[in-house]
Amino acid sequence: MRKTLLIVVVLLAAASARADLEVLVTKGDVKARPVAVVPFGWNGDGAGAPIDVSSVISADLRRSGRFEPIAEDMMLQTPSVGANLDFDDWTILKVEAVVIGRIEQTGANAYEVQFQLFDPFQRRQLKGYRMAASRGTMRRVAHRLADMIYEELTGIQGVFATKVTYVTAERAGSDTTYRLVVADYDGQNEAVIMESKDPIMSPAWSPDSRRIAYVSFEGNRSSVFVQTLRSGNRQRVSSRPGINGAPAFSPDGRKLVLTQGGVDGNLDIYVLDITSRQTRRLTNHRAIDTEGSWSPDGRHIYFTSDRSGGPQIYRVAATGGTPERVTFEGSYNARPRLSPNGEKLAMVHNDRGNYRIAVMELASKNFLVVSTGSQDESPSFAPNSDTLIYATRRRGNGILETVSADGLIRERLTSGGTDVREPVWSPFERF
Amino acid sequence: MTFVRLTVISAAAFALAACTPQTIPDPEPEETTVGAGADSGADTYGDDSFGNTRGMAIEDDSFDGMEELATVIYFEFDSSEIGADYVGIVERHAIQLLDDASVSVRLEGHADERGSREYNIGLGERRAQAVRRLLMLQGASAGQISTVSFGEERPEAFGSDEASYSQNRRVVINYSR
Numbered sequence: 001m002r003k004t005l006l007i008v009v010v011l012l013a014a015a016s017a018r019a020d021l022e023v024l025v026t027k028g029d030v031k032a033r034p035v036a037v038v039p040f041g042w043n044g045d046g047a048g049a050p051i052d053v054s055s056v057i058s059a060d061l062r063r064s065g066r067f068e069p070i071a072e073d074m075m076l077q078t079p080s081v082g083a084n085l086d087f088d089d090w091t092i093l094k095v096e097a098v099v100i101g102r103i104e105q106t107g108a109n110a111y112e113v114q115f116q117l118f119d120p121f122q123r124r125q126l127k128g129y130r131m132a133a134s135r136g137t138m139r140r141v142a143h144r145l146a147d148m149i150y151e152e153l154t155g156i157q158g159v160f161a162t163k164v165t166y167v168t169a170e171r172a173g174s175d176t177t178y179r180l181v182v183a184d185y186d187g188q189n190e191a192v193i194m195e196s197k198d199p200i201m202s203p204a205w206s207p208d209s210r211r212i213a214y215v216s217f218e219g220n221r222s223s224v225f226v227q228t229l230r231s232g233n234r235q236r237v238s239s240r241p242g243i244n245g246a247p248a249f250s251p252d253g254r255k256l257v258l259t260q261g262g263v264d265g266n267l268d269i270y271v272l273d274i275t276s277r278q279t280r281r282l283t284n285h286r287a288i289d290t291e292g293s294w295s296p297d298g299r300h301i302y303f304t305s306d307r308s309g310g311p312q313i314y315r316v317a318a319t320g321g322t323p324e325r326v327t328f329e330g331s332y333n334a335r336p337r338l339s340p341n342g343e344k345l346a347m348v349h350n351d352r353g354n355y356r357i358a359v360m361e362l363a364s365k366n367f368l369v370v371s372t373g374s375q376d377e378s379p380s381f382a383p384n385s386d387t388l389i390y391a392t393r394r395r396g397n398g399i400l401e402t403v404s405a406d407g408l409i410r411e412r413l414t415s416g417g418t419d420v421r422e423p424v425w426s427p428f429e430r431f
Numbered sequence: 432m433t434f435v436r437l438t439v440i441s442a443a444a445f446a447l448a449a450c451t452p453q454t455i456p457d458p459e460p461e462e463t464t465v466g467a468g469a470d471s472g473a474d475t476y477g478d479d480s481f482g483n484t485r486g487m488a489i490e491d492d493s494f495d496g497m498e499e500l501a502t503v504i505y506f507e508f509d510s511s512e513i514g515a516d517y518v519g520i521v522e523r524h525a526i527q528l529l530d531d532a533s534v535s536v537r538l539e540g541h542a543d544e545r546g547s548r549e550y551n552i553g554l555g556e557r558r559a560q561a562v563r564r565l566l567m568l569q570g571a572s573a574g575q576i577s578t579v580s581f582g583e584e585r586p587e588a589f590g591s592d593e594a595s596y597s598q599n600r601r602v603v604i605n606y607s608r
Binding site for chain 2: 201221375
């Protein structure tokens with residue numbers, strides 16, 4: 001029996017109406033652990049710090065589905081230094097961890113943020129850390145502190161300071177505007193990096209998270225572009241006749257695996273050296289071969305092929321060779337994505353008529369359907385390999401959901417009526 | 432929306448015509464001629480010139496009549512086979528390409544929304560290639576035909592049901608000169 005719990009967290013109501021995502025947490029039978037994030041102290045100009053750091057940390061922990069931060073009015077004390085902490089005030093509330101901290105202004109646009117994490121039952125500090133920040137970096141610093149707290153309490157690396165990219169489609173009459181968006185993992189700081197009246201597809205992060213490859217249909221033909229985030233400059237790296245699609249970076253960031261079709265429309269997997277523009281053909285089969293994705297060790301390329309009839313996942317050595325079939329569960333498995341630790345394979349799986357996200361453990365071949373929709377697609381692992389993001393449909397619109405790789409904790413990220421699709425989680429690297 | 436409906440009706444009309452060629456031999460060119468004449472203005476209706484320039488008029492019809500000849504081919508689920516109803520339509524397009532080497536077409540393949548997006552690009556391309564092969568089989572040259580697959584990215588109907596899906600599994604034939 002699985003109980004479903006809904007927690008609605010409306011993020012930053014004051015933010016721009018169009019973009020920001022709301023987060024709902026739908027949980028399986030995982031019990032959220034009660035914790036306390038005490039409002040941080042402030043020592044500087046004005047009434048408070050530029051960013052409410054403790055609220056950001058609290059929201060991150062709640063959104064993970066693993067923690068339930070208690071309300072501020074429940075707290076019997078609100079210390080900002082360890083010396084003022086009374087463990088008994090927290091054990092009586094049964095909170096398993098207490099986060100305290102303060103922000104100190106050290107210059108016109110210079111701050112120092114510090115936090116301490118305590119276990120009130122063991123009566124000891126678990127972690128303490130201090131970071132410099134500016135007004136512009138303080139939100140990111142808050143996410144990084146939340147990452148440390150999360151990792152200390154769960155043993156799993158946090159992903160609160162990561163980003164996602166996705167495509168939105170906004171219809172107005174017969175016109176559709178497609179946008180390629182990069183945002184914080186929680187939907188904040190949404191930035192449109194490319195906009196077009198023609199479809200945009202298949203965004204992919206470079207391993208250093210500085211570039212994004214994607215497919216654009218501008219001019220009514222498909223091309224693969226690589227765009228540098230900071231400058232906005234982009235290069236058209238693949239524009240053969242017919243299909244140019246499904247790009248994914250190699251682990252060293254120097255190559256793309258992609259799909260080309262040519263004039264005869266025979267889709268095969270190619271490896272493109274981004275600098276030299278030389279391509280090497282990896283598969284040669286009259287079936288559809290597409291959706292190539294590198295294994296994290298760079299040795300294999302996983303891809304979708306319907307050479308057996310319906311689409312299934314295959315893999316081929318990155319240097320070429322004979323592909324071997326990887327999936328045998330059901331009649332439809334497509335869009336393979338490896339977890340960054342190389343242990344799991346996520347895919348779109350037809351589960352008795354419903355297209356859902358499935359995760360297969362590569363060593364044991366254990367196969368688990370982790371989503372519950374009927375049109376779920378585009379799974380992408382978080383850099384900690386513990387969570388996936390994917391697109392699903394709700395009232396005719398594409399929306400994003402995340403799910404823990406064990407299928408137990410699910411979040412829904414809704415945006416105000418915009419059709420959102422093809423989410424891809426960024427690597428850990430800094431931006 | 433209106434345009435979409437017209438296309439469908441027009442496709443259905445041709446499907447019917449293709450099924451029963453012997454009972455109603457080629458009724459469409461007549462309609463086309465009337466329609467094109469009415470559209471292009473009364474001044475082309477000179478009594479004398481009508482008979483004299485008949486050859487030219489037909490050649491013009493083959494291009495002006497494009498809106499009348501169905502330009503959308505629909506497909507069954509998970510199939511890139513051109514249905515018997517549509518073979519005749521594709522063959523007419525081939526004739527138009529054969530008649531005028533300066534005409535070219537872009538075949539836009541589409542898929543319904545189910546399943547993975549890039550795999551659906553493949554399914555759309557497979558449909559576009561099926562139309563391309565039939566055009567070439569009928570004598571159109573490869574240089575006159577290009578293909579593009581939009582997969583599920585440019586649906587004609589937006590519902591999540593078979594009625595919408597069947598409208599989205601299609602190849603659109605786009606002419607350019």
